[in-house]
Amino acid sequence: MQVNILEAKTELSKLVRLIETGKEDHIIIARYGKPIVKMTLCSDAPVSKRIGVAKGKLKSPDDLDLYNDEIAEQFGGAL
Numbered sequence: 001m002q003v004n005i006l007e008a009k010t011e012l013s014k015l016v017r018l019i020e021t022g023k024e025d026h027i028i029i030a031r032y033g034k035p036i037v038k039m040t041l042c043s044d045a046p047v048s049k050r051i052g053v054a055k056g057k058l059k060s061p062d063d064l065d066l067y068n069d070e071i072a073e074q075f076g077g078a079l
Contacts, residue, residue: 001024002028002029002030005031008029019039019040
């Protein structure tokens with residue numbers, strides 16, 4: 001994927017997320033269409049695994065779904 005400097009500045013968080021999640025293995029930043037920088041995942045930096053970070057720490061009540069039908073009816077639909 002190649003982006004220009006302005007796009008890289010405004011979308012930096014999004015670009016970093018694309019690399020962190022593996023959706024892109026590298027991103028080229030270009031100036032006037034000429035590639036100048038290549039962003040890649042730093043192999044020696046730990047990558048956060050945010051999905052599942054609270055696994056086992058939260059407990060939902062057994063009757064969590066007790067009112068699903070009533071709530072769906074209030075919103076004009078059924079489950």
